[in-house]
Amino acid sequence: xxxxxxxxxxxxxxxxxxxxxxxxxxxxxxxxxxxxxxxxxxxxxxxxxxxxxxxxxxxxxxxxxxxxxxxxxxxxxxxxxxxxxxxxxxxxxxxxxxxxxxxxxxxxxxxxxxxxxxxxxxxxxxxxxxxxxxxxxxxxxxxxxxxxxxxxxxxxxxxxxxxxxxxxxxxxxxxxxxxxxxxxxxxxxxxxxxxxxxxxxxxxxxxxxxxxxxxxxxxxxxxxxxxxxxxxxxxxxxxxxxxxxxxxxxxxxxxxxxxxxxxxxxxxxxxxx
Amino acid sequence: xxxxxxxxxxxxxxxxxxxxxxxxxxxxxxxxxxxxxxxxxxxxxxxxxxxxxxxxxxxxxxxxxxxxxxxxxxxxxxxxxxxxxxxxxxxxxxxxxxxxxxxxxxxxxxxxxxxxxxxxxxxxxxxxxxxxxxxxxxxxxxxxxxxxxxxxxxxxxxxxxxxxxxxxxxxxxxxxxxxxxxxxxxxxxxxxxxxxxxxxxxxxxxxxxxxxxxxxxxxxxxxxxxxxxxxxxxxxxxxxxxxxxxxxxxxxxxxxxxxxxxxxxxxxxxxxx
Numbered sequence: 001x002x003x004x005x006x007x008x009x010x011x012x013x014x015x016x017x018x019x020x021x022x023x024x025x026x027x028x029x030x031x032x033x034x035x036x037x038x039x040x041x042x043x044x045x046x047x048x049x050x051x052x053x054x055x056x057x058x059x060x061x062x063x064x065x066x067x068x069x070x071x072x073x074x075x076x077x078x079x080x081x082x083x084x085x086x087x088x089x090x091x092x093x094x095x096x097x098x099x100x101x102x103x104x105x106x107x108x109x110x111x112x113x114x115x116x117x118x119x120x121x122x123x124x125x126x127x128x129x130x131x132x133x134x135x136x137x138x139x140x141x142x143x144x145x146x147x148x149x150x151x152x153x154x155x156x157x158x159x160x161x162x163x164x165x166x167x168x169x170x171x172x173x174x175x176x177x178x179x180x181x182x183x184x185x186x187x188x189x190x191x192x193x194x195x196x197x198x199x200x201x202x203x204x205x206x207x208x209x210x211x212x213x214x215x216x217x218x219x220x221x222x223x224x225x226x227x228x229x230x231x232x233x234x235x236x237x238x239x240x241x242x243x244x245x246x247x248x249x250x251x252x253x254x255x256x257x258x259x260x261x262x263x264x265x266x267x268x269x270x271x272x273x
Numbered sequence: 274x275x276x277x278x279x280x281x282x283x284x285x286x287x288x289x290x291x292x293x294x295x296x297x298x299x300x301x302x303x304x305x306x307x308x309x310x311x312x313x314x315x316x317x318x319x320x321x322x323x324x325x326x327x328x329x330x331x332x333x334x335x336x337x338x339x340x341x342x343x344x345x346x347x348x349x350x351x352x353x354x355x356x357x358x359x360x361x362x363x364x365x366x367x368x369x370x371x372x373x374x375x376x377x378x379x380x381x382x383x384x385x386x387x388x389x390x391x392x393x394x395x396x397x398x399x400x401x402x403x404x405x406x407x408x409x410x411x412x413x414x415x416x417x418x419x420x421x422x423x424x425x426x427x428x429x430x431x432x433x434x435x436x437x438x439x440x441x442x443x444x445x446x447x448x449x450x451x452x453x454x455x456x457x458x459x460x461x462x463x464x465x466x467x468x469x470x471x472x473x474x475x476x477x478x479x480x481x482x483x484x485x486x487x488x489x490x491x492x493x494x495x496x497x498x499x500x501x502x503x504x505x506x507x508x509x510x511x512x513x514x515x516x517x518x519x520x521x522x523x524x525x526x527x528x529x530x531x532x533x534x535x536x537x538x539x540x541x542x543x544x545x546x
Contacts, residue, residue, distance in 0.1 A: 104479040104495040108452065141414040143452035144479045144495045150452055179381065179416035179423055206377040206417045211481055222377040222417045 002273050004266050005030025005058045005240035007200075008037035011255045016041055020053035022255070026263045030058040030240040033093060035084075047092030058240045059134065059171075059198060060084065060093040065101035066118030067111035067148065074114060077101070081122045089129040095197060096126070097134045097171050102148040111148035116158050119168070127167050134197040135159070136171035139179075141211055152177055152186035159195055169197035172232065173244065175204060175215055178223040184231050191235025199232055201225065201269075202245045213246045217258075218265045225269055241270070275546050277539050278303025278331045278513035280473075281310035284528045289314055293326035295528070299536045303331040303513040306366065308357075320365030331513045332407065332444075332471060333357065333366040338374035339391030340384035340421065347387060350374070354395045362402040368470060369399070370407045370444050375421040384421035389431050392441070400440050407470040408432070409444035412452075414484055425450055425459035432468055442470035445505065446517065448477060448488055451496040457504050464508025472505055474498065474542075475518045486519045491538045498542055514543065 006028050008019050016037045023031060031050060038046070050057050063084040068074045081096075088096045100115045102108070119133065126133050135155040138147035149155055155170045162168060170190050177183055190196045203221030208214050218225055229241075243262055250258050266273075279301050281292050289310045296304060304323060311319070323330050336357040341347045354369075361369045373388045375381070392406065399406050408428040411420035422428055428443045435441060443463050450456055463469045476494030481487050491498055502514075516535050523531050539546075 107497055107500070108454070112454070139413060140452040141412065141481070141484075144477055144481075151454070154454055179413040181381070181385070181424070181427055204417055208414070208417075208484055211414075211484065224380055227380070 001029045002027050003030070003240050003270070004028050004263075004273070005032055005242040006262065007032040007034060007061060007242055007244040009034040009061070010243055010245045010262070011258065012251050014255050016046070020049055020055065022259065024054050026259045029056060030242065031055045032058045032061055032097075032242050032244070033091065034061050038091075043087055043090040047090070050092065057091060057093045058242060059095035059097050060088040060091065061097045062099045063096045063122075063133070064098035064147070067101045067103045067106060067114040069103060069106065074118065078118055078121045081118065082125055085122060085126050085129050085131050088131045093131070095132040095134055097136050097198065099136055099138060100147045100149040102143060102145055104144045108143065108148045112154070115149060116161055119158060120162055123162065123165060123168065127165065132167045132169060132197055134169055134171035136173055136198075137176055139176040150176075151180055151182075152190065153182065156186065156189065156195070159193070164193065166194065169195035171198035171200060172196065173200035174223050174225060174228055175200070175202050178204060178228065183228070187231045187235050191237065196232065196235055196237045197239070198242060199237060199239060200242045200244045202243065210248065213248045213251075215245045215247050217245060217250065217261055218243070218269055229269070241266070274302045275300050276303070276512070276514050276543070277301050277536075277546070278305055278515040279535065280305040280307060280334060280515055280517040282307040282334070283516055283518045283535070284531065285524050287528050289319070293322055293328065295532065297327050299532045302329060303515065304328045305331045305334055305370075305515055305517070306364065307334045311364075316360060316363045320363070323365065330364060330366045331515060332368035332370050333361040333364065334370045335372045335409075336369045336395075336406070337371035337420070340374045340376045340379060340387040342376060342379065347391065351391055351394045354391065355398055358395060358399050358402050358404050361404045366404070368405040368407050370409050370471065372409055372411060373420045373422040375416060375418055377417045381416065381421045385427070388422060389434055392431060393435055396435065396438060396441065400438065405440045405442060405470055407442055407444035409446055409471075409473075410449055412449040423449075424453055424455075425463065426455065429459065429462065429468070432466070437466065439467065442468035444471035444473060445469065446473035447496050447498060447501055448473070448475050451477060451501065456501070460504045460508050464510065469505065469508055469510045470512070471515060472510060472512060473515045473517045475516065483521065486521045486524075488518045488520050490518060490523065490534055491516070491542055502542070514539070
């Protein structure tokens with residue numbers, strides 16, 4: 001078993017069935033499921049299908065998006081997250097990744113409170129279902145409409161505010177946090193507090209031509225992945241290294257070409273895995 | 274005299290001569306000069322021309338870009354900054370804005386040290402010339418190649434490291450810092466320590482289609498400008514409010530249309546100015 005996991009959004013063109021068939025050929029051991037790739041699938045059968053493929057479900061992406069202008073819409077967001085927890089449980093995913101949300105023009109402080117409230121509201125059901133919740137801080141360039149949680153510090157603060165429950169932690173995505181001058185200390189703290197739930201890999205391209213879909217394959221960009229990896233390992237992280245690449249450029253290639261490149265890139269980062 | 278200043282890059286199509294002629298018609302009192310707009314001008318005559326136009330020079334944009342792989346290139350960057358200080362002095366600009374720089378693939382920590390060293394190296398000449406240096410933290414989406422200084426906290430740390438000289442401070446550009454959960458506290462501290470040197474205005478568009486040249490006019494986007502302004506005033510800031518908008522969209526319009534829109538937007542933000 002390698003520690004290589006791929007997010008299904010990375011191979012966007014492939015159906016879930018195709019992912020299950022081809023991932024193992026590239027030494028992939030884990031799979032993180034994007035909601036979109038579950039369309040048309042029967043949730044109750046997915047756990048078995050993944051097991052049959054010899055893969056391990058790492059997480060379901062994604063819950064969150066808690067902030068909203070009206071109380072009704074915030075409740076709807078909570079209801080949606082409860083359904084996601086249910087779905088994670090059904091497909092055998094031990095974790096739900098939270099992209100916390102933001103509303104353009106709403107004060108960030110308000111959104112941040114609503115996020116904490118939203119997570120508090122869904123936590124009991126997550127605990128009951130045995131589904132961990134991973135807060136994923138998003139890059140500050142998404143603070144307008146995707147997440148008002150933009151640093152690991154803020155994610156820690158939410159965990160603290162909710163009493164540091166064991167089922168609440170942090171997803172460290174290098175794309176979002178690589179620039180943070182406190183990154184090493186935050187990772188170290190997350191390790192100590194058992195909050196290192198996930199580790200997402202890709203790279204930052206120079207220039208980046210699109211804010212959403214121009215991520216690089218590891219090694220193509222400027223993120224010091226080896227250094228961040230050292231910090232993660234030193235903090236005690238032993239989980240999957242999850243490749244999550246939104247890239248119009250790679251999506252336009254043959255998935256087999258991309259998977260080969262991912263495997264090679266992963267191997268050069270982790271030769272002994 | 275209003276507190277409205279415009280950066281010449283905002284009206285990119287206009288020559289400096291044209292800026293000096295038309296800015297005053299739009300209740301603009303201050304001008305920040307981008308290097309590019311000085312091409313073909315005689316530096317020794319600029320101070321007089323600006324004074325004749327009834328404008329005040331707020332700053333020269335921009336020095337910085339200290340990090341480099343080789344010692345020779347770092348010295349060249351320092352030399353270039355010394356020339357910029359000289360230029361600022363010559364044109365009567367009391368301040369040089371520093372975009373600190375970064376090298377894709379070089380460790381951020383290394384770049385950050387080189388930035389502190391670079392500023393230390395040019396500080397004596399800046400003091401001698403009476404030219405203030407304003408460190409402008411840049412949005413984390415520029416951490417790859419434009420600036421490894423991405424928060425006000427980091428700018429404060431550089432000021433601290435260099436002994437808090439009176440001529441070293443911070444340029445607060447809303448575009449770069451609006452997302453920062455510590456923004457209010459950092460502005461307050463900067464006020465207390467007399468480091469609030471500049472205040473740059475624009476807005477963040479949703480969606481943002483280009484990382485460099487898709488800024489919004491104040492009011493077009495999601496930044497809570499009124500709130501940030503309250504923080505700046507409470508911290509004792511009494512300087513110019515400088516409009517700096519990189520926008521392919523606005524640049525494709527008639528400059529008169531853009532200047533009218535800037536004046537209207539500024540008036541609605543600051544009705545009593």
